[in-house]
Amino acid sequence: MRRHLLSVDDVDADEIAALLATATEMHDVQRRQVKKLPALRGRTVINLFFEDSTRTRSSFEIAGKWLSADTVNITGKGSSASKGESLRDTVRTIAAMGVDALVIRHGASGSAQQVAQWVDASVVNAGDGTHEHPSQALLDAYTLQQRMGPLEGRHVVLVGDLTHSRVFRSNVKCLTKLGAEVTAVAPPTLMPSGVEAWSREAGFATSYDLDEVLPKADAVMMLRVQRERMAGGYFPSAREYTVGYGLTRDRLDVLGPDVPICHPGPMNRGLEIAADAADAAQSLVLDQVSAGVAVRMAILYHLLAGEDS
Numbered sequence: 399m400r401r402h403l404l405s406v407d408d409v410d411a412d413e414i415a416a417l418l419a420t421a422t423e424m425h426d427v428q429r430r431q432v433k434k435l436p437a438l439r440g441r442t443v444i445n446l447f448f449e450d451s452t453r454t455r456s457s458f459e460i461a462g463k464w465l466s467a468d469t470v471n472i473t474g475k476g477s478s479a480s481k482g483e484s485l486r487d488t489v490r491t492i493a494a495m496g497v498d499a500l501v502i503r504h505g506a507s508g509s510a511q512q513v514a515q516w517v518d519a520s521v522v523n524a525g526d527g528t529h530e531h532p533s534q535a536l537l538d539a540y541t542l543q544q545r546m547g548p549l550e551g552r553h554v555v556l557v558g559d560l561t562h563s564r565v566f567r568s569n570v571k572c573l574t575k576l577g578a579e580v581t582a583v584a585p586p587t588l589m590p591s592g593v594e595a596w597s598r599e600a601g602f603a604t605s606y607d608l609d610e611v612l613p614k615a616d617a618v619m620m621l622r623v624q625r626e627r628m629a630g631g632y633f634p635s636a637r638e639y640t641v642g643y644g645l646t647r648d649r650l651d652v653l654g655p656d657v658p659i660c661h662p663g664p665m666n667r668g669l670e671i672a673a674d675a676a677d678a679a680q681s682l683v684l685d686q687v688s689a690g691v692a693v694r695m696a697i698l699y700h701l702l703a704g705e706d707s
């Protein structure tokens with residue numbers, strides 16, 4: 399594996415398979431009473447978050463701790479960035495303390511790539527603007543694989559605010575690398591510009607019609623409507639969005655009880671996903687959260703533990 403995880407482009411199908419195999423072992427550790435491995439003893443991992451997070455930040459912190467690394471959390475609001483310090487000065491300052499890995503979330507697309515050029519530490523992209531969220535895609539693939547077996551040839555439907563979704567971009571790359579058939583569904587206003595060329599090149603389908611696609615899904619992933627990234631009106635009303643693209647009670651019945659439902663969280667209950675669907679027996683939402691720790695342990699382990707470990 400390369401020194402950084404900035405994008406799903408940084409891992410090929412074999413490396414994804416190796417990471418997910420390690421995650422399976424890490425998941426076993428997670429289920430033990432004593433959840434501690436010595437693998438990263440003496441290594442230091444900094445979580446630097448300029449955007450809010452519940453799942454990603456805490457699971458990277460737990461992952462580092464369970465691997466015996468020293469972990470420190472820094473948020474934009476509580477750091478000298480709030481006094482005007484630049485991102486470059488911030489990360490170079492932190493790196494000068496002798497850290498081994500920097501896990502960064504930032505609102506600017508491409509920021510993780512830039513940080514990797516400024517520091518010697520391994521950099522993990524924990525979400526950069528609307529660009530990518532590779533660890534989320536890896537944990538989604540792990541979760542689906544645990545439930546469905548190999549994803550080769552399975553039809554995964556990604557639905558929602560695709561324009562603003564870094565989870566969508568990383569998931570398309572990860573799922574297609576694993577041989578899944580992917581259909582991306584969104585209203586025309588939330589379908590990313592340039593998707594026609596990208597879908598042709600990457601080999602995934604697009605649709606504006608959720609009701610036509612849903613009966614053919616082997617798994618469905620609902621993506622959050624990111625109102626904080628929307629400057630204008632992308633849809634007339636929340637109700638109209640839900641009628642066209644929400645996983646409602648009626649659509650849950652169409653899906654049937656055996657089709658897994660994913661959502662990376664945080665969920666807008668009642669908007670893109672009904673409570674009936676979020677809490678259904680086939681919902682993998684909390685499995686994704688649990689897998690997040692195991693997969694992030696695997697990522698830190700592969701980046702920092704070295705070939706001999």
Ligand code: CP
Pocket residue numbers: 450451452453454455525534662663664
């Ligand atoms: N899925 C995800 O990135 O969640 P958080 O924003 O809570 O980290």
